[in-house]
Amino acid sequence: MAHIDCILDTEPMAQEMSSISNHIKGTTAAVVAMQTAVVLAEQKAADQVCSNVNKGFYAMMRSQISQKIATLRSKVDSYLMQLNVQQKQLLAIRSRMERDYNRISGRYLKLFNGLNQNLRQRIFELDKPTIDFAVRELERVSNRSKYLTATVPLSQVESLADSQKILASNMKYRGAKVIESMSRFLSTSLEQKKLTNKVLLADSHAQTESLAIPVLISECNFDKFNTKNLDIFICEPLLSAPAQAAVRNTLGQQLDTLSWEKPSQTDQEVKSEFSKLLSASSASERVKDTALKLFEKNTFQTIKNQ
Known part of the structure; x- marks a missing residue:
């Protein structure tokens, strides 16, 4: 088997790989920067959209509230006008009722004052016999022991019978005066009672009747x-x-x-x-x-x- 020795120079490849690595790092940095910019743009757009939505919502709510305020204000104004009219009417009714009350109370006051005067005069007339009896006869009745004594001074013993006769005569005279006064008082009271019965109406003569009176409402x-x-x-x-x-x-x-x-x-x-x-x-x-x-x-x- 043959052996071939080859010498390969990897430096250019390493340089190229280093250049590619630098480009990849730059691309990565650019992508990261772009992503950051996109996120910021999206966030800014979202904030702007939210701001516009909030502004539109608040504007719509303000418009609706303003419309309701205007409607309620018109109703309140109409109610105030009605209340003012009713106030004037009530004041007129009050003034008319006060005038009627003053007129009626004045008429009744005058009537009752007249009745009081008449009743006072009648009471004086009813009490007049009693007052006359108390003024004229009460002193005599209270001092009857003084008036019943013998008024002729006699000191002789022989005149005792005459003194007793004078005392008896005086007592008879005073008794007759008392009887006469009582008879006069009773006759006056009887006449006053008859007069009172004529003036006052007995309950037995009272009658109740139903009368129809025309009334327009x-x-x-x-x-x-x-x-x-x-x-x-x-x-x-x-x-x-x-x-x-x-x-x-x-x-x-x-x-x-x-x-x-x-x-x-x-x-x-x-x-x-x-x-x-x-x-x-x-x-x-x-x-x-x-x-x-x-x-x-x-x-x-x-x-x-x-």
Whole structure:
């Protein structure tokens, strides 16, 4: 077998391998740098997208909240206007009630003061006989022992019988005066009792009757907020002021139990009265015709008979 000695020079190959290694390292560094740049770009893009999304979300929420605020503000303004109108109406009702209360309280105060004066005078008249008896007769009755003694001084023993007769006569006189005073007091008391019985009414003569009084109840809405106005009209010549107040209070307590209903047809009596008012009016024919048409087209409710 032949042996061949070959000498191979690997230095160029080593240089090439070293050059390739350097290129590979440069490529690796470039890839790493590019990857880092890509990651930074993606992170920056993601941050920008998130920022835009957050900004859009907050803008949308702000827009919705602004719309809700505007809607609620308009509602609050309308409620405030309604509350202001109701406040004015309540203040007007309060002032009217205060005037009515002051007028009614003044009238009742005057009435009760007059009753007090009359009752005081009657009490004085009733107590007058007792006062007269106490002033005029009480002193005499209290000092009867002094008045019943003999008023004629006698010192003789023989005049003892005369002194006793004088004492008995004085006692009889005083007794007659007392009896006369008592009779006068009793007769005066009897006359006063008869007079009192004539003035005062006995319970046996009291009678209870049920009377029907016409009352007009009007309820209407006079603004767009459905604020109701209730009026009660009572025939004033038939009832006194306290009776009218009692009727109004009773109706005010029972208004919730009253039910309103639409009539099936217009009441002929109401229509007749309205026609009479139109015919008696001095307005023009056009106004009368328009009023009659409005009356026929108008819908109203009446209280159901219970």
